Amino acid sequence: MxxxxxxxxxxxxxxxxxxxxxxxxxxxxxxxxxxxxxxxxxxxxxxxxxxxxxxxxxxxxxxxxxxELPQVTINAPKIGTAWQGGIYAGVVAGQDGQPDYHLIHAPAEFEIKDANWQTAIEKAQAPINGFNDWSLPDRREARLLYINTPAGFDTAGWYWTSTQNAGGPDYAWMQGFGNGGQYDGHKSDEYRARAVRRLLIIQ
The missing domain is CATH 2.40.10 (Thrombin, subunit H)
Structure with a gap:
């Protein structure tokens, strides 16, 4: 039926x-x-x-x-401080008419290590500090993490993003926290990852 x-x-x-x-x-x-x-x-x-x-x-x-995404109208704290289950990383501008939103990354103790891309995608969805809406950042969000909160990341490592390479289905983008570069790595390779959550800003 x-x-x-x-x-x-x-x-x-x-x-x-x-x-x-x-x-x-x-x-x-x-x-x-x-x-x-x-x-x-x-x-x-x-x-x-x-x-x-x-x-x-x-x-x-x-x-x-x-x-159904979390929504907030309250003011956010200073960038780099603990907030809403993680560390506040700043505001991401909405695209294609979508609202802006606050970005929060998981604390360092919840970093995912030695994971291929699919494992990182799955592990990033685990509950953290009472919140269950975590996931991998996309390329734009990962760049914001490097710009605003680089101190909380390993500068010698690469971090997976959720963004796949449009030119090759076996590759996905990674964010570096040494010089801020982004590189596409094979999904079977193992790197670090850090989950984020988002709070829509209601005007």
């Missing part, structure tokens, strides 16, 4: 596994032979990307309405 869809076309949603915010551009249904139920999945086009390979397919339990 066809279940009601939780989302509609043009809904703005968040996909935690890929750390992507985007818009639903297609809804696909398929028959599950064993139960004769109809499975539903959604195609998400992340904001800031137009290439077909950047689109994401997900079931409705893998995405959330954008308004």
């Amino acid at each position: 066809l279940q009601h869809t939780k989302f509609d076309l043009s809904n703005r949603v968040y996909h935690p596994q890929s750390n992507s915010i985007g818009i639903i551009t297609a809804i696909e249904t398929s028959l599950v032979r064993e139960s004769r139920d109809v499975a539903i999945r959604y195609r998400i086009n992340p904001f800031g990307h137009s290439e077909d390979h950047s689109q994401i397919w997900a079931s409705q339990d893998q995405i959330a309405f954008l308004p």
Whole structure:
């Protein structure tokens, strides 16, 4: 029996596994032979990307309405101080009409070490200090961490981001904290990672 869809076309949603915010551009249904139920999945086009390979397919339990992200109207503390389960790293400007948001990175004791990209993606989602909405930073967010809070990171190591290399599906971007460079590494290689969480700024 066809279940009601939780989302509609043009809904703005968040996909935690890929750390992507985007818009639903297609809804696909398929028959599950064993139960004769109809499975539903959604195609998400992340904001800031137009290439077909950047689109994401997900079931409705893998995405959330954008308004379900944590929201704050209060003033944030000084950059580099403890706040909301981690260390406050500053404000990330919203793209494509999306609101700005506060970025918080996990404390140093929760650093992920010797992990390939997929393991880093998974481990970054573990609860920290009572919050369960952590994930890997994307390239823009990782650059902000280097600019605003580099002291809390290993300057000799590379840190995974959630951003995959558009030109090679086996590669993803990393952030360095020595000179601030970014480099694409093979997903099977093992590096460090640090989770972040985000708080939408409601004007």
